[in-house]
Amino acid sequence: MAEPRLIEIAPVTRVEGHGKVTIHLNRENAVEEARLHIVEFRGFERFIRGRLLWEVPVIVQRLCGICPVSHHLAAAKAMDMISGVDCLPPTAEKMRRLMHYGQVMQSHVLHFFHLAAPDLLFGFDAPAEKRNIFEILRAQPELGRRAIMMRKFGQEIIEATAGKKVHGTGAIPGGINRNLSVEKRDALLKEIDDMTQWARDALALARGYTLEHAGLVSEFAAFPSNHMSLARSGDGALDLYHGGLRAIDAAGQTIFDDVEYSRYHELLVEDVRSWSYMKFPFIKTLGPEQGWYRVGPTARMNTARFIDTPDADAALREFKAFTGGAPNETSLASHWARMIEVLHCVEKIHALLLDPDLQGTELRATGARREEGVGVIEAPRGNLIHHYRVDENDQVTYCNLIVSTTHNNEGMNRAVKDVATRYLSKQAEITEGMLNHIEVAIRAYDPCLSCATHAIGQMPLVVELFDADDRMLASRTRSF
Secondary structure: OOOOOOEOOOOOOOEEEEEEEEEEEEOOOOEEEEEEEEOOOHHHHOOOOEEEHHHHHHHHHHHHOOHHHHHHHHHHOOOOOOOOOOOOOOHHHHHHHHHHHHHHHHHHHHHHHHHHHHHHOOOOOOOOHHOOOHHHHHHHHHHHHHHHHHHHHHHHHHHHOOOOOOOOOOOOOOOOOOOOHHHHHHHHOOOOHHHHHHHHOOOOOOOOHHHHOOHHHHHOEEEEEEEEEEEOOOOEEEEOOOOEEEOOOOOOEEEEEEEEEHHHHHEEEEEOOOOOOOOOEEEEOOHHHOEEEEHHHHHHHHHHOOOHHHHHHHHHHHHHHOOOOOOOOOOOHHHHHHHHHHHHHHHHHHHHOOOOHOOOOOOOOOOOOOOOEEEEEEEOOEEEEEEEEEEOOOEEEEEEEOOHHHHOHHHHHHHHHHHHHHOOOOOOOOOOHHHHHHHHHHHHOOOOOOOOOOOOOOOOEEEEEEEEOOOOEEEEEOOO
């Protein structure tokens, strides 16, 4: 009988941030436990304290270089509330939405083509040196070129609205600090027809993969769960920028609907596990065992009643037909959902570029000061919550962030164990390709691991001093 074994995948590749997977094999060579560990620590919830409220939207986006706009806008929405602004001027609202659609588009394109597509095009078992964007450029140069140009277009939208492609300053408490010039609008409109056609082609590629590999998709990291997102208030349409919180269960039944997002803390609880810096949220009324849920593109397709742009709405109907109208529980279908959202963003960008409000001059509103604010947005990876309290000196006294990857923590861990059990148990030899199957399951969630880690409870710092003979001379521990 074999000895128990521990297998590590460290680091997990083609994701943003640092993480590892541990797989425990028992004496029968079967998977006993498999976990995704977040091994980096970011203390944004602590060191944002004391900063002035108008600094927050600029500072917190340093959490990430991939999705900074999402943090920028979620924080700005929270500071709108603190500034007493419940309704932005049309120019400010539409400029922020344009910024957000550019962000979601470029992030989804980056993930699908640069990070996930090597697995889909070449196979999960392809040699590691084959699974990268450079091989896609060699094998399908036109597809690779489009991927680069589509992401470039999304970043140009961000630059036009936020001032910079990464870590911009466009959103301010109560509004925006710029409008869109006619010259920049016209330059972007020259590219919109290509973007529309390429988005349709990318959607066809993702949809085709899902349908062609329906057997694999239906069994690979597929399990029932709850799903949560924002949805447009009143009609339940997909809305990536604003709306009420909506959650459904695995049968498609409503758990809660159109709840004002400032009440998120009445709905959700953040659990802690000893082996990860990332928290495990669950729906309070259902408890930790039954209340965990997933967010992101697939969850948004499951919770949305319709999409208010015609091509994306037609694609949503096809997506729902794949499961006969029931919630889609398959991890790999996320790529199809992601490309529906890219097409939706391009349609929204086109409509906004034609809107004369973007050249308006009323950029900011004011109101009666409040002490607390919550901003929620649908980031590319899913629901993103920013919650702040500010004192009479305009300094932050409290910050809580629940990011998309944190919402998905339980789902990702279940995906890891499901795939590890299916592909690694009872195997005489475990190959790199087998281990890549586990990474494929993680990448389906497009996790941003650096966004997802922050302080809760005691996070000890241990410093140990050793001499040349490896004898410990001193040890000091500090808890934050």
